[in-house]
Amino acid sequence: MNALDHLIEALRRLPGVGQKSAQRMAYHLLQHDRAGADALARALQEAARHVRHCERCHTFSETALCKICQDTKRDARLLCVVESPADQAAMERTASYHGYYFVLQGRLSPLDGISTREIGVAPLLERATDGQVEEVILATSFTAEGEATAHVLAEALKARGLRSTRLARGVPVGSELEYVDLGTIAHALVDRRPS
Amino acid sequence: MNALDHLIEALRRLPGVGQKSAQRMAYHLLQHDRAGADALARALQEAARHVRHCERCHTFSETALCKICQDTKRDARLLCVVESPADQAAMERTASYHGYYFVLQGRLSPLDGISTREIGVAPLLERATDGQVEEVILATSFTAEGEATAHVLAEALKARGLRSTRLARGVPVGSELEYVDLGTIAHALVDRRPS
Ligand SMILES: [Zn+2]
Ligand SMILES: [Zn+2]
Numbered sequence: 148m149n150a151l152d153h154l155i156e157a158l159r160r161l162p163g164v165g166q167k168s169a170q171r172m173a174y175h176l177l178q179h180d181r182a183g184a185d186a187l188a189r190a191l192q193e194a195a196r197h198v199r200h201c202e203r204c205h206t207f208s209e210t211a212l213c214k215i216c217q218d219t220k221r222d223a224r225l226l227c228v229v230e231s232p233a234d235q236a237a238m239e240r241t242a243s244y245h246g247y248y249f250v251l252q253g254r255l256s257p258l259d260g261i262s263t264r265e266i267g268v269a270p271l272l273e274r275a276t277d278g279q280v281e282e283v284i285l286a287t288s289f290t291a292e293g294e295a296t297a298h299v300l301a302e303a304l305k306a307r308g309l310r311s312t313r314l315a316r317g318v319p320v321g322s323e324l325e326y327v328d329l330g331t332i333a334h335a336l337v338d339r340r341p342s
Numbered sequence: 343m344n345a346l347d348h349l350i351e352a353l354r355r356l357p358g359v360g361q362k363s364a365q366r367m368a369y370h371l372l373q374h375d376r377a378g379a380d381a382l383a384r385a386l387q388e389a390a391r392h393v394r395h396c397e398r399c400h401t402f403s404e405t406a407l408c409k410i411c412q413d414t415k416r417d418a419r420l421l422c423v424v425e426s427p428a429d430q431a432a433m434e435r436t437a438s439y440h441g442y443y444f445v446l447q448g449r450l451s452p453l454d455g456i457s458t459r460e461i462g463v464a465p466l467l468e469r470a471t472d473g474q475v476e477e478v479i480l481a482t483s484f485t486a487e488g489e490a491t492a493h494v495l496a497e498a499l500k501a502r503g504l505r506s507t508r509l510a511r512g513v514p515v516g517s518e519l520e521y522v523d524l525g526t527i528a529h530a531l532v533d534r535r536p537s
């Protein structure tokens with residue numbers, strides 16, 4: 148395989164990129180934007196080198212503790228559980244939440260072999276039982292898998308004497324949090340209910 | 343700006359990738375496919391290092407002459423002019439053409455300051471007047487700019503005593519060759535007409 152085909156193959160690993168788009172991207176970079184190709188290569192290497200996970204909430208961070216976990220002005224009684232850094236970013240953009248976060252590595256999917264261990268339930272339970280957290284807001288997706296994840300987490304938290312809530316069903320069923328408009332998320336946060 | 347934001351910004355330079363997709367791609371690579379990020383970085387650097395343009399037809403090539411220009415079994419009397427390597431690849435996939443190619447650097451666009459010099463008309467005229475080429479098939483896009491480019495080329499070729507033809511109008515007007523189905527391109531090739 149030649150360098151051009153290698154590049155097309157590598158671009159195809161990006162989410163949402165098929166053969167046709169990958170070819171178009173490769174041709175564009177080589178024909179019109181070699182500086183862009185170079186910038187992207189370096190950005191990928193820098194990100195892979197520097198971006199790690201926050202020790203406390205597991206979101207992306209270039210420091211041991213992320214900016215939010217470092218912020219002592221937040222409400223330590225609230226812990227919001229999301230499936231991904233993208234969902235956390237969507238939640239932050241609503242500017243309606245002032246507690247801390249815990250970012251799971253996705254959601255439970257038994258058919259794909261993704262169990263409580265893969266998504267990091269144990270670290271969440273450890274984080275939630277720090278003695279300060281009083282309410283865990285389960286903001287996993289409103290898909291079948293997201294709901295199942297919330298259910299499992301609610302049971303585990305309950306067994307440890309912790310109260311959990313779920314975002315209100317203002318979030319459209321079947322959708323992923325990342326793509327929901329901010330007003331809807333903000334509303335669903337206010338209307339959160341016991342899970 | 344941190345490494346994650348840099349990566350998102352670099353991904354946005356890819357054609358068809360907006361802020362939301364760039365963020366999704368960056369998160370996906372960092373969360374689920376760091377090997378993919380590494381592979382892509384290396385593929386970009388390898389491609390930028392090795393992929394050059396064929397000295398004769400100007401398509402992408404990792405050797406001085408591309409595979410098609412090296413192929414002595416093709417019909418040297420036919421020269422097909424396309425706007426990009428992607429269009430050339432589409433033409434090749436029809437398996438209906440057995441001559442050689444010349445790949446322009448895009449098409450004329452006076453409003454964007456893209457003139458005959460930018461797209462490489464002079465090297466095309468030099469290539470077409472090698473004494474062997476008898477017919478130049480103008481396979482530029484059937485957009486206003488592609489048609490204008492074909493017109494300018496036809497005039498220049500005529501002034502040098504060369505016959506040029508245009509792909510038949512089987513190609514849907516307003517569309518770019520790269521996205522046309524192969525049967526339509528094949529048909530339009532058979533029905534090519536004097537330009
Ligand atoms: Zn954190
Ligand atoms: Zn060539």
